[in-house]
Amino acid sequence: MHPPKNNLFSGPVPDLLFSVLLGLAFMELVVGLDKINPAFTSWLLLPGSDIVYHYLSWEYFKDTAWAWPPGKLEGYAYPMYNSIMYTDSIPLLAFLFKMIRFFLPNDFQYFGFWYALCFILNTYFGVILLKHIGWGRGLRWLLAPLFTGAVVLIARFGHAALCGQWVILYSLFIYLNRDNWEKAKIFRHLYRVVFMTSLIHPYLLFMVLGLATAVPLRLKLDLKITIWNFWKQILVFILLTLTGWYLSGAFLFKGQLSEGLGRYSANLNTFFNAWDVGRWGPSFKYYGDGQGEGIAYLGLGVLFILIILTVNFLKHQVNVKKPALPIRNQSVNMYFIICLLFFVFALSPKWALGEYLFIDWGYNDYISRTFRGTGRFSWPLFYFILYFSCKKLYQLHTSTTVKYALVISTLFLQAFDLTPLWKRKPYIDQPPFQLAYIDQIRFLISKCDKVIIYPPYSSTIADFGDYIYFTDLAQREKKPISTGYGARFPAYIGKAFRDSLQDMPSYLSRYPGDLIITHTDSVSLHQRWLREIKGISFQFDRYRIFVSDSIKSRIDLDRFDPGSMVGILHSDPVPLIDYLKLNINHIILGSVYEEGVLHLKHSTRDYLKQLGLNGDSLRYGSSWAFILQGQKVKKQSISMNTVVELNDTLKCGIRRIPVQIKSGGYQAGKVVSITVNLEQMVQSRRGLSLVVMDSCGKILDRVRYDTYLTDEYLERKENW
Numbered sequence: 269m270h271p272p273k274n275n276l277f278s279g280p281v282p283d284l285l286f287s288v289l290l291g292l293a294f295m296e297l298v299v300g301l302d303k304i305n306p307a308f309t310s311w312l313l314l315p316g317s318d319i320v321y322h323y324l325s326w327e328y329f330k331d332t333a334w335a336w337p338p339g340k341l342e343g344y345a346y347p348m349y350n351s352i353m354y355t356d357s358i359p360l361l362a363f364l365f366k367m368i369r370f371f372l373p374n375d376f377q378y379f380g381f382w383y384a385l386c387f388i389l390n391t392y393f394g395v396i397l398l399k400h401i402g403w404g405r406g407l408r409w410l411l412a413p414l415f416t417g418a419v420v421l422i423a424r425f426g427h428a429a430l431c432g433q434w435v436i437l438y439s440l441f442i443y444l445n446r447d448n449w450e451k452a453k454i455f456r457h458l459y460r461v462v463f464m465t466s467l468i469h470p471y472l473l474f475m476v477l478g479l480a481t482a483v484p485l486r487l488k489l490d491l492k493i494t495i496w497n498f499w500k501q502i503l504v505f506i507l508l509t510l511t512g513w514y515l516s517g518a519f520l521f522k523g524q525l526s527e528g529l530g531r532y533s534a535n536l537n538t539f540f541n542a543w544d545v546g547r548w549g550p551s552f553k554y555y556g557d558g559q560g561e562g563i564a565y566l567g568l569g570v571l572f573i574l575i576i577l578t579v580n581f582l583k584h585q586v587n588v589k590k591p592a593l594p595i596r597n598q599s600v601n602m603y604f605i606i607c608l609l610f611f612v613f614a615l616s617p618k619w620a621l622g623e624y625l626f627i628d629w630g631y632n633d634y635i636s637r638t639f640r641g642t643g644r645f646s647w648p649l650f651y652f653i654l655y656f657s658c659k660k661l662y663q664l665h666t667s668t669t670v671k672y673a674l675v676i677s678t679l680f681l682q683a684f685d686l687t688p689l690w691k692r693k694p695y696i697d698q699p700p701f702q703l704a705y706i707d708q709i710r711f712l713i714s715k716c717d718k719v720i721i722y723p724p725y726s727s728t729i730a731d732f733g734d735y736i737y738f739t740d741l742a743q744r745e746k747k748p749i750s751t752g753y754g755a756r757f758p759a760y761i762g763k764a765f766r767d768s769l770q771d772m773p774s775y776l777s778r779y780p781g782d783l784i785i786t787h788t789d790s791v792s793l794h795q796r797w798l799r800e801i802k803g804i805s806f807q808f809d810r811y812r813i814f815v816s817d818s819i820k821s822r823i824d825l826d827r828f829d830p831g832s833m834v835g836i837l838h839s840d841p842v843p844l845i846d847y848l849k850l851n852i853n854h855i856i857l858g859s860v861y862e863e864g865v866l867h868l869k870h871s872t873r874d875y876l877k878q879l880g881l882n883g884d885s886l887r888y889g890s891s892w893a894f895i896l897q898g899q900k901v902k903k904q905s906i907s908m909n910t911v912v913e914l915n916d917t918l919k920c921g922i923r924r925i926p927v928q929i930k931s932g933g934y935q936a937g938k939v940v941s942i943t944v945n946l947e948q949m950v951q952s953r954r955g956l957s958l959v960v961m962d963s964c965g966k967i968l969d970r971v972r973y974d975t976y977l978t979d980e981y982l983e984r985k986e987n988w
Contacts, residue, residue, distance in 0.1 A: 283395045286409055291388030294416050297690060298387075298425065300697065303380030310700035312377055313740060315733025317426040318356065321753040323377055324736065325355035326362055327743045328752075330369050330376070338363065339517030344739070345725060345752030346718060347765050351517025353470070354756040356429045358382060359516040360467035374744060379428050386431040391416040393437035394654075400444055401659045410675045411658055414682060418654070419545055419565045420647045422689050429469040430644070435461055436472070436651050439479035443603045446483050451493065455501060458483060462505050466512025471644050473512075477505055478610060479648060482602040489602070521758040530628070534562030534614035534643040536621040539653065541565060545689040548681070555620030562614055562643020564650040569682025573657045576674065580664060604656075607649040614645040703737050705808035708828055712806070712813060714745045715822045717781030722790075724750040724766050728976065730787045730810035731954060732862060732934070738785060773800045780818035788812050789974060789981035792841060810974075844956070844979035845872045847971070848879075848896075854968060855918070856896040857949075857959040859931040861940030863889050864956040864975040872979055882906060889934030892956075895927070905931075911939045920964035953983075 295301055303311055312323040328344035329352050339352040339359055352359045361378045394415025398408035415437070424430045442457045449457075458480045465476040484501040487493045493501075513519065535541065535554045542549030542565055549568045566574075619627035639645075661674065683690065703709060713719055719742045727735045735751040742749040750765070768775055772793075776782065786793060787810060794805040794812055803816040806828065815823075848856065865886040868876075873883040880901035881894055891912045894904040905912035911932040918925040925945050932939030942949045942959050944967065950957040955974035961967050971982040 280396075282405065283399065283408075284392060286412070287392035287395055288388050290409075290412055290416055291391045292384060294387045294391075294413075294422075294690075295384045298422055298692060299380070299383050300692060301384075303696075304384050305380065306376050306378060307373055308380070309375045309377045311696060312379060313700060313736050314426075314695060315731075315736065319379060319426050319428055320733070320736045321355055322357045322428050323379060324739050324743065324752065325350065325352070325754060326357040326377070327374075327740075329355075329357065329362055330366055330372070331743070331746060334366075337517045337520070338515055340520060341517075343743075343748040345754065345757060345762070346748035346750050348757045348759075348761045349520065350752075350754050350757060351520050353513065353516035353518050355754040356427065356469060358429045358432075358468060359512075360464060363467070363515075382428055383425075383431060386421065386434060387416055389434035390418065390421055390437065393434050393441055397437060397441055397444070397655055398658055400441070401655075401662050403658070403662055407671065407675050410672075410679055413679060414567070414570060414654055414658070415651075417682070417686060417690055418650070419563065419567060419686065419689060420650050423545060423563055425693070430471065432465070432468045432472055433647060433651070435465045435468065435476050436479065436648055439476055440603060440651065440655060443479070443483050443486070446487060451487075454483060454487075455504075458501070459504065459508060463508045463512055466509050467516060470513075470518075471639065471641070473509060474639075475610065475645065475648050477509065478606045479603060480505060482606050486602045489600075521756070530616075530618040530642075531556055531558035532561035532641040532643050533559060533616065533618055533620075534564065534611070534646040535559050536615065536619065538562050538564045538614075538643075538646055539566050539650065540571065542568075542685070546685045547687050548685040553623040555618070555623050555625050559620070559643060561641045562646050564646040566650070566653060567682045568685035569678040569680070570654060570657055572681050573661050573674070573678055574653075577657065577660045577664070604652055607652045610645040610647075611649045614643050614649075616642055701737065703741075703809070703811075706741070708806075709738075709808055709811075709813070710741050710745065711827065712783060712815065712819070712823065713741055713747055716747060716783035716819055717779065718783070719747050719749040720769070720782050720784050721749065721751040722769060722772075722784050722786045722793075724769060725762060726751060727753060729785065730974070730977075732976075772797055776801055776816050780816045782816075783819065784814040786812050786814070787974070787977055788983070789978050791981060841980045842982050843869075843872075844973050844975070844982075845869070845875050847958075847973075847982060848875065851960045851969070852879075852896070852899050854960050854962055857927065857929055857942050857944075857961070858892070858894045858896070859929050859940050859942050859950065859957050860890065860892040860933060860955070860975075861931070861950075861952055861957065862938045862954040862976075863934045864954065864973070865890055865892065866976050867978050868975055869979055880904075889936075891931045891933040891936045891939075893929040893931040895929070907936065908933070909935055911936050918963065918965050923964070925965040 292301065302308060309323065312319055314320055325341060325344050329341040332341045332343065340349060341352055341355070342349045344350060352362045361382060365372065365376070365378055391412050395408055395412050398411055403411065421431060421433050438461050442454065442461065446454055461476055462480055465473045481502065484493060484498045488495065488498040537552045537554070540550055541552045541554065543560065543563055545563070546565055546568060549565065549571065617629040618625055664671070719738065721729060721735060721738065727733055729735060739749050739751060788807060790812060794814055797803070797814055798805060801816060803814060804820055806813045806815065866888055868886070876883040879896060879899070881904060885906045886892060887908060889908065891907045891910065893912050893914045895902040895914060895916055903914045903916060905914055911930060914929040916927045918927060928941065928943045930939050930941040940950055940952055940957060942957060944959065944961065944965055949959045949967065949970055953972055954976055955972050957972045959967065960969040971984050973979050973982055
C-alpha cells in the first residue's frame with residue numbers, strides 16, 4: 269500500500285493562510301486594514317506618538333541623495349544630520365523602498381504594511397512552534413491568538429520597529445530545531461535573523477544576539493561543534509551586526525546620554541500585573557510610572573493555564589517520595605537561561621516588587637547611552653513562558669475533549685481579559701488635523717530656502733506636537749526644517765546652530781532666504797526683527813512667520829489677507845503677574861486645559877502663593893481650577909490624574925449666579941470649562957484661561973495665557 273501523497277492542504281500552506289487571515293483580523297481590530305494603503309499617510313500624524321517621527325524621517329530619508337553610509341539622512345532637524353536607525357524608521361524597509369523611490373508618490377508609507385506583517389509573522393511563528401510541540405491543526409489554531417494578541421506586541425503600537433517581535437519567536441524556532449537540521453541550515457537561519465534584526469531595531473537586535481548565541485552554546489555543550497566553531501559563529505554574529513549598523517549609519521556620531529535608566533525598567537510582578545490592559549486579571553501597584561515600558565502581562569488565559577499546570581504538578585508530587593524539578597536528567601535549556609538573564613537586566617538597575625524598591629545597583633553611563641528602556645528585555649522570557657505553557661498543556665495526561673475545553677476556556681479568558689487592548693484606539697481614526705491658513709503657509713514655505721522653527725528643535729510651537737504639521741509641509745516642498753525628533757542626534761551641531769540664532773539679524777544677513785516660524789506670543793522678537801532686519805511678519809492663527817525682504821521679493825502679497833500683516837507693532841506683552849494684580853479686586857476664575865504651568869515664572873508662582881494658591885503642587889500636565897475673590901483664594905483644586913471641578917454661587921441682591929469650573933490637564937483627559945450662569949466662557953485652547961467679572965457676575969474680561977510656552981502674553985476672547 270502506497271503512503272498518502274502530500275497535497276496542498278497537508279503541508280505548511282494551511283498554517284500560512286491561517287496566519288495571514290488571523291494576522292489581518294488583528295490588524296483590522298487594533299489598527300485598521302485601511303492603514304495598509306501606502307498612499308494613506310495622514311493617520312501617521314499623531315501628536316505625541318513615536319510613529320510620527322518614524323514616518324517624517326523616512327520622508328526626508330527618501331529625499332536624501334544616496335551617500336555613504338547609505339543610512340544617512342539630512343534636512344530633518346537641520347542642520348543636524350541623522351541615521352535612519354536612530355529615527356527608528358525600520359532600515360530594512362526604508363532601504364528597500366528608497367531603492368524604488370522614483371516610482372513612489374511623495375506621500376508614501378510602509379508602516380501600515382509593517383504592522384500587518386508583524387501580526388502575521390507573530391501568528392505564523394506561534395503556529396509552527398505549536399506544531400513543533402505536537403498540537404493538531406485545530407487546537408494550534410485556537411491557541412494562535414495568544415501569540416498574535418500578545419500584550420508586549422500590541423502595547424508597542426506607536427513604536428513601529430519594536431513590533432518586530434517575531435524575530436524572538438524565530439530565534440526560539442531555530443533553537444528547538446537545532447537537533448533536526450543540518451548545521452549549515454541552522455547557521456544559515458541564525459545569520460538571517462541576526463542580519464535582518466540589525467536593520468530593524470537595536471533593542472531587538474541585542475535580544476536576538478543573546479538568543480542566537482544559545483544555539484552554538486548548546487551545540488558546543490552537546491559536543492556537536494568545536495570550541496573554535498563556537499567562537500567563529502559568535503564572530504560572524506558580531507560582523508553581521510556591525511555591517512547592518514554601519515549601513516544604517518549608526519556610527520555617524522556618538523550618541524548622547526539619555527535619562528530614564530532605572531525608571532523604564534520592569535517590575536517583578538510584570539508578568540502577572542494587568543495594569544490598564546487587563547479587564548479581569550489581577551492588578552498590582554508598581555514602582556514609578558516609567559515601568560509601563562516593561563509591561564509584559566501574560567493575560568488571564570495564560571495565567572489560567574499556569575494555574576492548571578501548577579495544580580497538576582503539585583498533585584503528582586504528593587505521590588513522589590523525592591520531589592524533583594522538571595528539568596532533572598535533562599540538558600539545561602540555554603535559551604531559557606538567556607531569557608532569565610535578559611529579565612534580570614530588564615529589572616536593572618532598580619529592582620522593585622510592586623511599589624517597593626529593594627535593590628538599587630546604580631548604573632554605568634555607557635548603559636544609559638545605549639539602553640535606558642531596560643524593561644523591554646522582559647519580552648524574551650514573556651514569549652518563552654507562552655511557549656512553555658502551551659508545551660506543558662500539550663503534555664498534560666488527559667483526553668482530547670478535555671484539552672479542547674481547556675484551550676477554548678483559555679482563549680475565552682484571554683480575549684475577554686484583554687478587551688481594553690484588543691480594540692481600536694479612538695485617536696487612530698480621527699479626521700486628520702489641518703493647520704489654519706495652510707495654503708498661505710505652504711506657499712511661503714515653497715518660496716524659502718529653509719524653514720527655521722524658533723526656538724529650534726521645539727516639538728511644540730503653539731500646540732502640543734504641532735511641529736509635525738510644519739515638518740510635513742516642509743518635506744512636501746523639499747525644504748530642510750530645524751525641528752524633528754529622534755533617539756539620537758549630533759547634539760554639538762544643534763547647540764552651535766541654536767547659538768547662531770541668538771543674533772537673528774546676523775543669521776539672516778547670511779541666510780536671507782530662510783523662513784522663521786514662531787508662536788504668536790513672540791511679539792517682541794518680531795518687533796525687533798522688523799526694526800533691525802525689515803521684512804514682513806505674518807500672523808496665521810497662533811503662529812507668526814517672519815519673512816525677510818529676500819523672500820518678500822519672491823512672493824505676491826495680493827494672495828494674502830492684509831489682516832495677517834498688520835497689528836504686530838501695536839501688540840505689547842502683559843505678564844500674567846501684572847494682569848492678576850490689575851484685576852485682583854475683581855473675581856477671577858481660572859482653569860487649565862491640557863498644560864498650563866510649565867513656564868510659570870518664579871515671580872508668578874511666588875505671587876500665587878501670596879494669594880493662597882498652592883503653586884508648589886503644580887506639575888507638568890496638572891489639572892488646576894481656582895476662584896480668586898477679595899484678593900485671596902476662595903476655592904482651588906489641583907490633580908495630576910483626574911479632572912477637577914469647582915462649583916460656586918455668586919450672590920448679588922436677590923440674584924443667584926451659578927459658577928462651574930472644570931479643568932483637565934494632559935494626564936487627565938484634557939477638559940476645560942468655565943460657565944457663568946450656565947453660559948460657556950472659554951474655548952478648548954491650551955494654557956490657563958481666565959474670566960474676570962464683578963460681584964454681580966458681569967463679565968469684564970476673558971483671556972488665555974499659553975503658559976506651556978510663556979506667561980508674558982495674553983490672548984483675548986475676541987481673537988479666539
